[in-house]
Amino acid sequence: MMGSPSRFGATRSILMVQFVTTAGVLGWVPGNGAKLIAMGAVWVLGFGRIAVGELALMAAVDALFVVMNVMALKRGIFAFNHPDFLGMPVYEFLMWGFYALHTIRFLDGPGPRGHTIQAIAAAVVFALPFAMIAEPNPLLAASAAALAAAVALFHEKMDLAYACYMAVLGAVIEHVGVATGQWHYPGQPGGGVPLWFITMWAGVGLFTRRLVLPVLARPTDGSAGFR
Secondary structure (H helix, E strand, C coil): CCCCCHHHHHHHHHHHHHHHHHHHHHHHHHHHHHHHHHHHHHHHHCCCCCCCCCCHHHHHCCCCCCCCHHHHCCCCCCEEECCEEEEECCCCCHHHHHHHHHHHHCCCCCCCCCCCHHHHHHHHHHHHHHHCCCCEEEEHHHHHHHHHHHHHHCCCHHHHHHHHHHHHHHHHHHHHHHCCCCCCCCCCCHHHHHCHHHHHHHHHHHHHHHHHHHHHCCCCCCCCCCC
16 A cells, blocks of 8 residues: 555656656667666666565566567567567566556555456457467457457456556557667558557556456455555
């Protein structure tokens, strides 16, 4: 629980500065190693105390997205312009854990009540288009349909908040990354970023609440319990 409304507001302000600074480091600090060091410092300062469970969760999310990125890179969905290992820059190995914890800390709120099996099944269905489809327009249509089905199942206020917030984070990260030459998408889509990024990031947000948050927070009547 974040505490009083004034403290909650101050925490959110710090976290927003943390994210904006991270995006700035991503785009304009030269060198992948320097980006990683700068991001790490920004994350530590922005999060303050990080519990062991939060670190473990970040590591698990990072491991999952490393595998997903490797699969996507092999299929040519996108490419990093300055890779270090496995086709990725070194900082990318830690980015998705940061996004997940940042979103959980920023939005706070109660964990979801039950429906874990349904959420796992919906997450698998949502992931399938990204594992099977490389063309942008079919991927957008399939992922949008999967996301719509997931939202039909899980549409609490905080589910939608997580989905929308991560879609906004994704818009910033994707456009900064492409505009500053960190990665690119084939076919030169409008604005440099294919529209399926919206469904991808929104879906990640939704399932961050449904599958990641419960590891840190027990369902309550109004506050998260991971601190």
